[in-house]
Structure formats: C-alpha cells, structure tokens
Amino acid sequence: MKKFLIVALLCLFGCSTNAQPNQKPTGELVLASLFASADIKLSKEPMCNMVSASMNKSSLRLRDHLATALSSSFESKNKTTISTSCNESKHELKKGKLMDVWDCTLLINEMTPDEEFISSSTITFSLNKHNLKFVKKSLRCF
Structure with a gap:
C-alpha cells in the first residue's frame, strides 16, 4: 500500500509539474x-461597452461585436486581415490585487485591393496565466 501511495504521489507531482502554466498560449487556444x-454582455465590460448602428439590439454581446468587426469586407473586393498576439502582463483585481495574465490582442484590418487602409478594429483581453481562462472585466475594444 505504501509503495502504491508513493508511486501515485510521484505521478501526480510529475503531471502537475509538466502542465507548464506559464507557457505562452497557442493561437488556437487564444481564439477558442x-x-x-x-x-x-458588453455592458458588463467597462472598456468595451459598444453600440451598433447596424444591429438593432439594446444589449450587445461580444459575439455581436465580433460579427460586425469580422464582416467588414463581406462580399466586396476589399480584404480583411487578422493578426493575434499575446504578451505577459498583470490584471488589477478588486482591492488593488494583481493577477498574472496573458494580455491578448485580435487586430482586424480592412483594406482596398490596392492595400489602402479603410478601417481597423482591435479587441484586447486577458487570459489567466495559470488556467488560461478568459478574465472578466479585461475586455477592451477599439
């Protein structure tokens, strides 16, 4: 029994040390x-409380904002480019406490076929550095 317990503890310790919570997230994980x-609800995110001229909704959600930003060149000859990135940062919690996060950005640019700038949208948000979950109140939209 003692031998089994020691092996189980070593396996558990080995699994937890291989998790590498500080490893930069992949693009797939960030977008997922x-x-x-x-x-x-964007009304719950103070830095992303957007309105929409095209959507007749009293309360927009993040999916609505993403749909608007990503559809800018729908059925046109213009092109939309998307880039993503993450950097280590801190997120301030209540009472001044700080949380280690990955601060991630989704940048959407719309250009003419001749590469002339038309518009851009930036969505920035944080992922908890230890469990890679979305951090509430970290959403920023520009």
Missing part, C-alpha cells in the same frame, strides 16, 4: 477562449 466568451 475568446469565442467561448462570446456570450458576454
């Missing part, structure tokens, strides 16, 4: 976290 948070 953003899309999984698509139901967030």
Whole structure:
C-alpha cells in the first residue's frame, strides 16, 4: 500500500509539474477562449461597452461585436486581415490585487485591393496565466 501511495504521489507531482502554466498560449487556444466568451454582455465590460448602428439590439454581446468587426469586407473586393498576439502582463483585481495574465490582442484590418487602409478594429483581453481562462472585466475594444 505504501509503495502504491508513493508511486501515485510521484505521478501526480510529475503531471502537475509538466502542465507548464506559464507557457505562452497557442493561437488556437487564444481564439477558442475568446469565442467561448462570446456570450458576454458588453455592458458588463467597462472598456468595451459598444453600440451598433447596424444591429438593432439594446444589449450587445461580444459575439455581436465580433460579427460586425469580422464582416467588414463581406462580399466586396476589399480584404480583411487578422493578426493575434499575446504578451505577459498583470490584471488589477478588486482591492488593488494583481493577477498574472496573458494580455491578448485580435487586430482586424480592412483594406482596398490596392492595400489602402479603410478601417481597423482591435479587441484586447486577458487570459489567466495559470488556467488560461478568459478574465472578466479585461475586455477592451477599439
């Protein structure tokens, strides 16, 4: 029994040390976290409380903002480019406490076929550095 317990503890310790919570998230994980948070009401995110001229809704959600930003060149000859990135940062919690996060950005640019700038949208958000979950109140939209 003692031998089994020691082996189980070593396996558990080995698994937890291989998790590497400080490893930079992949692009797939970043976008999956953003899309999984698509139901967030923008009115609950003070830095992303957007309105929409094209959508007749009293309360926009992140999915609405993403749909508007990503559809800018729909059925036109213009082109939309998307880039993503993450950097280590801190997120301030209540009472001044700080949380280690990955601060991630989704940048959407719309250009003419001749590469002339038309518009851009930036969505920035944080992922908890330890569990890579979306951090509420970290959403910023420009």
